[in-house]
Amino acid sequence: MHPVRQAPGGLRRGAPLCLLMPMAAEAHSRQSQQHSVPVPRRSRKTVSSYAGFSRLFHPSPRKTDSRARFLRCTRFFIPNTLCCKQGRFLTPQSGSRPKELTVTEQTSSQDAYRMPLPPATTLAVYKGRTSVFTSSGKWLHPLFELEQEMRKGTLPPAAELSLHDSAIGKAAAVLILRMGIRRIHTDLASSLAVSYIQDTNKLLPPGGQAEFSYTHLVDRLLCATEAQLAPLSDSDTMYFLLRQRAQLVCGTDVCVQNLSAPFGKIHNLSFSLKPGAHLMVLGENGAGKTTLLRMLAGITEPRSGSITIGGKQIRELPKYTIGYIPQQTDTVGVSLSTEEVAGLGIPPGTPASERKELVKSALERTSSLHLLDRSFASLSGGEKQKVSISRCLAQHARLLLLDEPTSALDEENRRMVTDILRSLTVTEIPTIITVTHDRELAALRGWEVLKLGEQD
Numbered sequence: 332m333h334p335v336r337q338a339p340g341g342l343r344r345g346a347p348l349c350l351l352m353p354m355a356a357e358a359h360s361r362q363s364q365q366h367s368v369p370v371p372r373r374s375r376k377t378v379s380s381y382a383g384f385s386r387l388f389h390p391s392p393r394k395t396d397s398r399a400r401f402l403r404c405t406r407f408f409i410p411n412t413l414c415c416k417q418g419r420f421l422t423p424q425s426g427s428r429p430k431e432l433t434v435t436e437q438t439s440s441q442d443a444y445r446m447p448l449p450p451a452t453t454l455a456v457y458k459g460r461t462s463v464f465t466s467s468g469k470w471l472h473p474l475f476e477l478e479q480e481m482r483k484g485t486l487p488p489a490a491e492l493s494l495h496d497s498a499i500g501k502a503a504a505v506l507i508l509r510m511g512i513r514r515i516h517t518d519l520a521s522s523l524a525v526s527y528i529q530d531t532n533k534l535l536p537p538g539g540q541a542e543f544s545y546t547h548l549v550d551r552l553l554c555a556t557e558a559q560l561a562p563l564s565d566s567d568t569m570y571f572l573l574r575q576r577a578q579l580v581c582g583t584d585v586c587v588q589n590l591s592a593p594f595g596k597i598h599n600l601s602f603s604l605k606p607g608a609h610l611m612v613l614g615e616n617g618a619g620k621t622t623l624l625r626m627l628a629g630i631t632e633p634r635s636g637s638i639t640i641g642g643k644q645i646r647e648l649p650k651y652t653i654g655y656i657p658q659q660t661d662t663v664g665v666s667l668s669t670e671e672v673a674g675l676g677i678p679p680g681t682p683a684s685e686r687k688e689l690v691k692s693a694l695e696r697t698s699s700l701h702l703l704d705r706s707f708a709s710l711s712g713g714e715k716q717k718v719s720i721s722r723c724l725a726q727h728a729r730l731l732l733l734d735e736p737t738s739a740l741d742e743e744n745r746r747m748v749t750d751i752l753r754s755l756t757v758t759e760i761p762t763i764i765t766v767t768h769d770r771e772l773a774a775l776r777g778w779e780v781l782k783l784g785e786q787d
């Protein structure tokens with residue numbers, strides 16, 4: 332029995348010679364067939380013999396630096412059947428295919444972001460030759476940390492940044508491109524990441540495309556996230572899944588079991604939602620859509636069944652967990668300013684300066700900051716809806732309940748509310764349940780659908 336030792340970055344050492352040679356040859360054959368973009372012969376390095384394989388894992392002292400760069404993948408496991416191609420550097424050229432540079436041409440550049448990462452570092456971001464952000468975290472957490480810092484405005488604009496990640500799979504590629512960073516280098520790339528970046532570049536205008544270079548390429552990173560994203564292409568859907576896996580969503584779980592309303596047509600209704608999920612409730616008039624929202628909000632008591640939110644009964648929840656926005660026709664004009672209405676959901680005792688900042692941030696989030704000093708009663712229907720959504724954001728509601736949020740609105744305001752909801756599903760990501768007859772709203776991608784009147 333041969334012992335297997337775990338090398339840095341997940342590489343397995345000590346495998347029998349009789350196994351290493353076929354694995355390397357098989358990997359070389361398979362990967363050579365899969366990549367349609369040719370690689371210059373001088374930049375190709377494949378493991379086609381035990382001697383080559385041995386040098387990769389037991390290099391001479393002269394090759395220690397390159398091996399260290401290769402083994403600095405501390406966030407993912409690398410498959411044993413390994414085939415490497417070195418030095419492909421994709422630079423977008425207007426009206427032509429990406430140019431491929433060799434390792435020699437690549438390393439002659441003075442760009443700091445393609446230099447070796449500092450010890451114990453998995454992600455480094457540069458402005459020119461100056462390091463502006465580093466992380467030693469694992470999995471995708473360094474990229475989420477970077478995203479948070481960019482949202483705070485503590486870093487230069489994305490267009491001025493360059494990034495060096497120890498390993499980039501499809502998930503990392505999605506996050507990096509969404510942040511707007513266009514100069515990217517990695518020690519280890521997966522074919523899925525390369526394909527995703529190439530496909531995205533085709534949709535971007537010249538000058539806005541990503542420059543992507545890597546030192547080593549594998550078929551895919553041995554990571555559950557890589558397998559989950561492999562068949563997907565929509566950026567918003569993948570981003571939502573990644574935030575869920577990282578538990579970086581604002582929302583809470585919802586569980587409804589055998590629910591019956593005190594009146595109407597809801598009988599023995601059951602469904603469940605994960606944190607950050609978004610559900611569209613459809614049905615004919617009188618099917619009980621509004622009644623369902625009122626039961627979820629704790630306004631109407633069900634006749635039977637149970638509702639738990641975050642594992643608790645509604646009466647046990649902190650008061651500001653749920654944000655409920657009734658139908659526009661139910662909204663009554665009050666003599667309050669927009670600022671006061673937007674702050675209604677903020678817990679009492681919050682310092683005045685913090686309250687004001689929360690309100691301004693929420694109104695800005697819905698493009699309503701210019702309404703700050705206006706009387707709420709004087710606002711149009713669309714403006715009231717935006718301010719009501721701002722109220723829920725200011726209170727950091729974990730569950731949003733919206734009853735016909737686009738009813739009685741003109742086309743422009745309907746589109747405005749739809750855009751806000753679409754944005755919420757990939758930013759704050761609260762759990763959202765909305766009732767609607769609006770076909771445009773009902774056609775939003777990535778939403779689960781519950782049709783009342785059709786359940787058993």
